[in-house]
Amino acid sequence: MTNTRVLRTALLSAAAAVVLTQPAWSQHKLEISLETSPNHVRNISVVEIAKELEKQSGGKLEVKVFHGAAKYTDTDVPKALNQGALDMGIPVTFHLGKYVSNFDAPDLPMFYGRTRQEIYKFCDGPTGKAIGAELEKKIGVKIIGKWFDLGHAQTFTVAKELKASGDMVNLKIRTPGGAGTLARYEVLGANPLKIAWPDVPQALQRGTIDGVMTTFESVRSAKLWDSGLKFGLENNQSFVQYVPMISLKSWSKYPKNIQDLIIKVWAEKIDGVRDLAAKRQKSALEEGRKNGMTINVPSKEDTIATRKKLMAKQDELVGKLKIDPALAKRIEAALGS
Numbered sequence: 001m002t003n004t005r006v007l008r009t010a011l012l013s014a015a016a017a018v019v020l021t022q023p024a025w026s027q028h029k030l031e032i033s034l035e036t037s038p039n040h041v042r043n044i045s046v047v048e049i050a051k052e053l054e055k056q057s058g059g060k061l062e063v064k065v066f067h068g069a070a071k072y073t074d075t076d077v078p079k080a081l082n083q084g085a086l087d088m089g090i091p092v093t094f095h096l097g098k099y100v101s102n103f104d105a106p107d108l109p110m111f112y113g114r115t116r117q118e119i120y121k122f123c124d125g126p127t128g129k130a131i132g133a134e135l136e137k138k139i140g141v142k143i144i145g146k147w148f149d150l151g152h153a154q155t156f157t158v159a160k161e162l163k164a165s166g167d168m169v170n171l172k173i174r175t176p177g178g179a180g181t182l183a184r185y186e187v188l189g190a191n192p193l194k195i196a197w198p199d200v201p202q203a204l205q206r207g208t209i210d211g212v213m214t215t216f217e218s219v220r221s222a223k224l225w226d227s228g229l230k231f232g233l234e235n236n237q238s239f240v241q242y243v244p245m246i247s248l249k250s251w252s253k254y255p256k257n258i259q260d261l262i263i264k265v266w267a268e269k270i271d272g273v274r275d276l277a278a279k280r281q282k283s284a285l286e287e288g289r290k291n292g293m294t295i296n297v298p299s300k301e302d303t304i305a306t307r308k309k310l311m312a313k314q315d316e317l318v319g320k321l322k323i324d325p326a327l328a329k330r331i332e333a334a335l336g337s
Contacts (some may be wrong), residue, residue: 028258030063030250032088033071033080041217041280042090042148042242043067045273052265061258082139084249090148090242094178099138101322102131106238107180108317109187109310110332113236113303116149116278121334123147123241127327132243141245145266149274150215150240151281155233156224156293157211158204162233163296165306171210174200179321181213184237187310201227213237216284217277225291232288232295235303 032050036042043065050063072080077089078099097104111119122128124146132143155162155173162168169189175181177194185192192213195203203209204227211231212224219229244266251259285295298306318328 028057028061028254030061030087030246030262031071032063032065032090033069033077033086034065034067034090035069035072035074035077036067037221038067040221041277042150045148045269045276046090049265049269049273052269053262056265057258057261061261078139078141081141081245081247084247086247087250088244088246090244092150092240092242093147094176096135096243097178097321100131100134102134102324102327104178104180104321105131105323105328105331106241107178107184107321108323108328108331109180109184109307109314110328110335111238112184112307112310114239114335115236116152116239116274118335119239119241121336122331125334127331127334130327135243135245136248140248142248142251143243143245144263145244146270146274148242148244148270149277150242151217151277152234152236153213153215153238153240155211155213155235155237156219156229157231157233158207158228159210159230161231161294161296164298164302165233165235167233168211172208174203174209174212176213180317181238183313183317184310185213187313188306197222200224204228215240216281216288220284220287223291225288225293229288230293232285232293234285234295234297235306 030053032046034040034043034046038044047065050065053061053063072086072089074089074091074095077086077091078096080086081089093103093106106122128147135141136143155168157168157171160167160171165188168185171190173185173190173192174195175185175192176197182192193209195209200209200212201222201224204212204224212229216232219225246262254262289295314328318325
């Protein structure tokens with residue numbers, strides 16, 4: 001055998017060895033699409049979970065996180081999962097109502113002013129699991145565990161200081177949409193407008209809107225105090241959450257030990273992730289104050305009276321949103337008085 005043939009044989013053998021040994025290090029892949037930017041609490045936490053999955057799998061599971069809607073927006077994630085074009089997404093609940101109407105329930109009046117501990121009685125309990133099971137069946141996904149928190153949405157304004165829910169009469173308030181959200185503000189005397197998030201800073205500066213419904217974290221990420229926001233009412237209008245789901249087409253390809261690992265790591269991390277989200281909201285509130293914002297908290301009496309006022313619209317909304325009335329009653333019972 002000539003030196004050339006010996007060298008060629010050696011190279012081919014080495015290449016074969018690489019092909020044979022490589023799968024032992026990354027036999028499986030999990031691609032996760034996130035709409036938010038890398039500095040968002042959802043992205044920070046998911047990157048940490050991805051690293052833990054790779055570590056505990058011994059490198060057999062490779063996890064890639066795509067930020068800033070590099071693959072899909074939250075709106076498009078359910079369809080991509082259904083088609084098997086994406087492994088995993090964590091869309092916000094109000095993007096899921098068009099697939100399972102019961103996912104619009106968190107926008108109902110009974111959620112107004114609730115603490116996150118009260119809301120966990122719903123989303124972590126039988127009612128939350130029931131609507132999750134509906135979604136799994138409807139679009140072909142596996143929900144891998146507890147829902148992911150962003151936090152409470154509040155009401156912020158440019159010129160008028162808010163001290164109670166009745167102070168927003170005739171104010172034009174930007175909302176992300178949704179019949180339940182619009183109805184809440186209408187009952188409180190405001191004029192809710194649906195405006196895309198990227199257009200909010202300009203709308204505030206031009207006076208197109210008087211204020212906005214969003215979270216402290218979102219105010220900070222967009223530095224909306226630079227766009228004129230001066231006041232906030234910490235009235236816990238709603239609680240924003242994301243649902244972690246994997247396409248069944250992808251899920252079925254993973255062996256049971258990988259499936260069990262994904263569920264295990266999510267369960268190990270989710271409580272800490274929720275606590276981090278709460279801490280980020282608190283620090284964002286303080287940063288808003290440092291940048292000249294005045295944040296008020298309505299009295300407990302105001303919150304209870306406002307929820308009672310909003311509840312007069314609930315049955316109408318349940319019908320309009322096509323939410324199962326019996327499920328709505330069970331959720332109300334789970335939340336408590």
